[in-house]
Amino acid sequence: MPSRGELIMERLIPYHDGKFVGLNYENVFHLTIAVILSAQSTDVAVNKATPAFFERFPDAKALAEADVEEVKEYIKSIGLYNTKARNIVALSRILVEKYGGMVPNTMEELTALPGIGRKTANIILSVGFDRTVGIAVDTHVFRISHRTGLSQGKTPNAVEKDLLREIPRKYWKYANHILVTHGRNICTARKPLCTQCPIEDLCEKNGVRGKD
DNA sequence: ATCCCGAGGG
């Protein structure tokens, strides 16, 4: 008998666009920067800023030598730009000094870097290195997990722990983007389109919508 | 006013 998590995955897969992230990137370093920039922002906003940004700062070496104030200019249109600019430059310096300009590929090394928490590390490992060790829990995954009763965890970490139990491992690599896509298109934070929802019968908050 | 593919600090 398929688990609830598996049912949800199977129902949503037909709506999946085949990608693992909506962010545009051409290598692991760009992916890393793009994911950092995407915090509390939309992928559309990030994709709009990254072309000019990566032209000016193509790699870790360029960013390690960059002036933080100049970096800010390129990401001003994205939220939280002060912290992000500082973190990106600090992170790039560490990559150059400690990793030869490359992005490390373990959870421990990644989360030790400035600006990279577990969510960002999960994406980098899974999408950038094909080393899926968890499921990235962002605002969409968090919200949908609660609404569907997959988890009642109060923190992203607690929710991830539940998801790893509820969702079979073969879906892990796709899980984040499948849920994000559903969260953006149907199960939105405000006024979710429940009548168009392919998993409405599996949802615990059928119809009525409060906070989550 | 509220939310967006969060992280870090208190």
Next chain:
DNA sequence: CCCTCTGGAT
């Protein structure tokens, strides 16, 4: 656990 950082979209 809570708060703050932030512009842009809705």
